[in-house]
Amino acid sequence: MAEGTTTNAGWFERATAVIPGGVDSPVRSFRSVGGTPYTVVEGHGALVRDVEGTEYLDLVQSYGASLLGHAHPVVIEAIRTAALKGTTFGAPTPGEVLLAEAIVARVPGLEQVRFVSSGTEAVMSAVRLARGATGRDKIVKFDGCYHGHADHLLVAGGSGVAELGLPGSAGVPLAAVADTIVAPYNQVPTLSDDVACVLVEPVAANMNLVKPVAGFLEGLRAECDRVGALLIFDEVITGFRLSQGGAAEFTGVTPDLWCFGKVIGGGLPVGAFGGSAALLASLAPAGPVYQAGTLSGNPLATAAGLAVLSSVTAADYEELANRAQRFGRDLCGAIRDGGLWACVPAVGPLLGLYVAPPGDWSAPSDYAGAKVIADTGIYPAFFHAMLRRRVALAPGAYEILFVSMAHTDAELDRVVTAAGEVAVEVAREL
Numbered sequence: 001m002a003e004g005t006t007t008n009a010g011w012f013e014r015a016t017a018v019i020p021g022g023v024d025s026p027v028r029s030f031r032s033v034g035g036t037p038y039t040v041v042e043g044h045g046a047l048v049r050d051v052e053g054t055e056y057l058d059l060v061q062s063y064g065a066s067l068l069g070h071a072h073p074v075v076i077e078a079i080r081t082a083a084l085k086g087t088t089f090g091a092p093t094p095g096e097v098l099l100a101e102a103i104v105a106r107v108p109g110l111e112q113v114r115f116v117s118s119g120t121e122a123v124m125s126a127v128r129l130a131r132g133a134t135g136r137d138k139i140v141k142f143d144g145c146y147h148g149h150a151d152h153l154l155v156a157g158g159s160g161v162a163e164l165g166l167p168g169s170a171g172v173p174l175a176a177v178a179d180t181i182v183a184p185y186n187q188v189p190t191l192s193d194d195v196a197c198v199l200v201e202p203v204a205a206n207m208n209l210v211k212p213v214a215g216f217l218e219g220l221r222a223e224c225d226r227v228g229a230l231l232i233f234d235e236v237i238t239g240f241r242l243s244q245g246g247a248a249e250f251t252g253v254t255p256d257l258w259c260f261g262k263v264i265g266g267g268l269p270v271g272a273f274g275g276s277a278a279l280l281a282s283l284a285p286a287g288p289v290y291q292a293g294t295l296s297g298n299p300l301a302t303a304a305g306l307a308v309l310s311s312v313t314a315a316d317y318e319e320l321a322n323r324a325q326r327f328g329r330d331l332c333g334a335i336r337d338g339g340l341w342a343c344v345p346a347v348g349p350l351l352g353l354y355v356a357p358p359g360d361w362s363a364p365s366d367y368a369g370a371k372v373i374a375d376t377g378i379y380p381a382f383f384h385a386m387l388r389r390r391v392a393l394a395p396g397a398y399e400i401l402f403v404s405m406a407h408t409d410a411e412l413d414r415v416v417t418a419a420g421e422v423a424v425e426v427a428r429e430l
């Protein structure tokens with residue numbers, strides 16, 4: 001560490017001078033909760049330590065990129081072994097073949113994948129492939145689902161009947177989103193026959209956690225088939241976290257294209273998209289849809305990803321889901337006992353966390369519902385009171401809780417205890 005700077009405030013001040021907003025991804029800033037982010041120097045298992053030496057029980061886990069917990073020895077060893085042989089070549093490597101085989105073997109219906117370097121790239125490329133393969137331009141996405149920061153997917157749509165979206169960011173031209181249709185989550189839109197693809201998070205995990213209602217994914221599958229559109233599952237969060245085979249296995253609905261990221265890189269930058277061999281044949285060099293990447297299939301990243309996938313079994317996922325769900329019930333109970341309203345939806349090991357002042361709120365089933373809870377505005381106080389008790393939640397009301405395979409029952413119990421105290425504290429201030 002550079003001499004002189006020993007505090008979170010000091011590092012953030014230096015960061016802000018040379019990095020816009022002091023962060024390389026806006027979710028890391030404390031913009032929506034106030035205050036100064038902690039600057040992490042290391043993490044092990046369920047814990048992270050900041051520059052001041054404070055240790056937090058970490059429920060961020062790199063927004064889901066970490067499945068085994070931080071600095072898992074098997075992953076570190078895989079990276080070390082790979083690094084000793086060289087970090088990138090610009091030629092095919094065995095590592096990318098091994099990871100592709102591991103992915104294809106685990107996901108029912110998936111035949112081929114191509115690696116990229118982020119989830120954003122995976123979705124961007126899958127959408128291009130869908131457009132190229134169908135010869136159609138229009139795409140459908142759902143309000144509150146996040147698919148990375150490509151122009152045509154950065155759309156803030158209103159809910160209600162499916163409508164043409166408006167850009168959700170400055171710098172995104174109207175023309176870039178003109179073919180993006182935004183529909184409310186959990187309602188099957190009626191598609192016209194000029195739609196190339198329907199893009200969906202099979203479990204919505206970027207508007208806090210919203211479960212797909214019974215029939216939603218099945219309905220999308222049927223509606224896509226009716227008009228010849230492709231169904232794309234954005235499994236950047238659900239892939240290799242919901243279960244060994246991801247959301248397709250978990251829900252029994254099979255998409256035409258999958259997007260992966262986060263877990264499959266073992267903490268290094270990776271994404272992948274895939275589908276049937278017939279569909280992927282449209283990609284260059286075999287087909288007319290161009291897609292490329294200097295660092296795609298990087299040896300370090302594929303080695304780390306393979307180490308993660310190889311070290312977890314179907315039983316591990318079941319155990320993780322059981323542990324997370326027990327924790328979720330206890331957490332919800334503790335917050336409610338403390339005097340706030342709470343809802344902790346669970347899908348497999350994925351947990352949401354909605355907190356609100358006491359009242360007659362209901363569990364959200366779409367973005368509009370999630371926004372109602374977030375707009376009560378008590379999350380920032382809840383977040384900071386948890387942080388003071390050394391529990392790191394994500395600094396935003398639309399994020400979910402990530403319980404890694406390294407989180408022990410004892411550690412999760414500590415979170416429950418803290419949350420109970422925090423609820424009392426926050427309720428008192430209302």
Ligand SMILES: *Cc1c(COP(=O)(O)O)cnc(C)c1O
Pocket residue numbers: 118119120121123146147148149201206234235236237261262271
């Ligand atoms: C994180 C995320 C992305 C974007 O992945 P990056 O690696 O951040 O580019 C895309 N889709 C979903 C569902 C995500 O959660």
